[in-house]
Amino acid sequence: MTTPNLKANNILNSLIRNYFKGSLIFSLQPEDAELMTWTNQRAFLDSTVHSELLKRYPVKNEFSKLFFKKLISFIEPYQEVHDDVYEFLCLSMKSESSDMFCYRHYVIGHSLGNIITIKETNNMVVNGTTGMRTWEAALMLADWALCNEDIFLNKKVLELGSGVGFTGITIAKHCGIKSIVLTDCHDDVFKAIRENILINFPGSNDTNKNELSDSQRNCQSNIDVMMLDWNDDNEIPSHLVPDIVIGADIVYDPSILQPLCNVLRKLFDKNVELEVYIASVIRNEDTFNEFLRTLENNELTFCTISLECSKLIDWNYNSKQRCLLKIIRNKIIALY
Ligand SMILES: C[S@@+](CC[C@H](N)C(=O)[O-])C[C@H]1O[C@@H](n2cnc3c(N)ncnc32)[C@H](O)[C@@H]1O
Incomplete structure (x- = not known):
């Protein structure tokens, strides 16, 4: 009782x-x-x-x-x-x-002392971007990553369409990764990610670096930000060879499905063993199915990972249809 x-x-x-x-x-x-x-x-x-x-x-x-x-x-x-x-x-x-x-303060796990603080807006679109707030898929993906830390342990991670940065920052703090690069294509979003990194890794401000312990320094030096527009034909920098790519709520616009797959293909060219995890709240089934077809047309194989309920981060599992996809190159893999 x-x-x-x-x-x-x-x-x-x-x-x-x-x-x-x-x-x-x-x-x-x-x-x-x-x-x-x-x-x-x-x-x-x-x-x-x-x-x-x-x-x-x-x-x-x-x-x-x-x-x-x-x-x-x-x-x-x-x-x-x-x-x-x-x-x-x-x-x-x-x-x-x-x-x-x-500012929103997201509690990680059961202790109120473990918080990720994010500067964001309530608005769906600001200055032409949807990236200035934390979306449900970002919470889902971060929650799943925290529950599957072993997948991320010591890995180099790249996030596509990071928005204000909640998922990448949470994974950087709690999943024992080697490094993470948060990417996006919008100037305002880019500025917001940088600000949110500073809030959550205060030592990433160069002037404070000497005051940090080794572990704090390691923790904050392994998170970086980079402009990456899927519509750009530019090559991805040669030093960037991730083991894992993540993305939350990036499958919503039919016009970017092929450019997004082009980026994935370039990343698979750098590392055939790459694993990609994309979390979505499915608002439009046609767009989502079109994404699955585009993956197949690009010789990418996917399976769905079930997300039953929120465990370490609160997200609304009663609401809309959601999906977490694991994508790899051209192999048949079993469904989870
Ligand atoms: C719905 S928001 C999701 C943001 C964040 N991942 C989340 O779930 O809270 C979609 C993100 O994708 C980014 N995005 C859209 N088109 C893009 C493109 N062509 N290249 C890179 N990023 C893009 C947007 O700037 C935005 O940050």
Whole structure:
């Protein structure tokens, strides 16, 4: 049986995770709201808005307002609301930040101490790119990678269409890789990836390098960023010979399917043993099937890897159709 303390901790944990990742999808049953005592409300504030992390990288003000209003509406009928909770709501109502960007904090695993912070937007498209936010497929792919660390151990990884960089940064931090290069084709996205690398690997700023331990230095020096436009006919630099290529939500535009396969072929030419993992949320089945046909026409073989539920990173496994493809060159491989 769950003790009240354990139950209160679970509720707190879940509220904090929702706040960190900017989600308003939460509710409290009356018996849960009862457990949000003055002390537990204080603990919520200390772990979120009063924490050093959130002071430095705040979540969107508009979201904060809605979150605190919703939280208060659940708690108010059953518990006295903490003065500081009201005070924080008032402060956020006064503030009129119109910044398009915000920070999201993704909890990795079960400890709230293990967080990837990403500067991103809520918008689907900004300045003509879809790359300025973290998409569901990025969470799925990172979760799968964390659960299959052995595949990545000591490997050279290249990410295609990295967007703001969540998947690549998570893999760089947690999968014991040798190196990773995050790539994209849009200037704003490129700038955002660099910023997000600095946030999560603060030592990657050259001026701080001397203050780091060897392991920190190794950890941060193995992550790099590169412009790579699939439509470009340029050769991929000769030093870039990945063992693994990853991509999240990069199969959505019929016009880039062949260019994307061209890049994969060039990478297979450099390393016949290359393994490619592409995660998709399938919005348009025709486009996705066209991608599978394009792979076949390019002598690439694929199989699907099943993704049943989220394990170490929260993603919504009840929603749309999703797929993780493993692609290799021209061999028949068994289905997982
Ligand atoms: C839907 S976003 C996915 C971003 C990230 N992987 C994620 O899942 O959060 C698609 C990404 O592919 C990139 N992209 C689109 N066309 C590209 C091209 N021709 N060459 C390189 N990257 C491209 C976009 O800039 C964008 O970052």
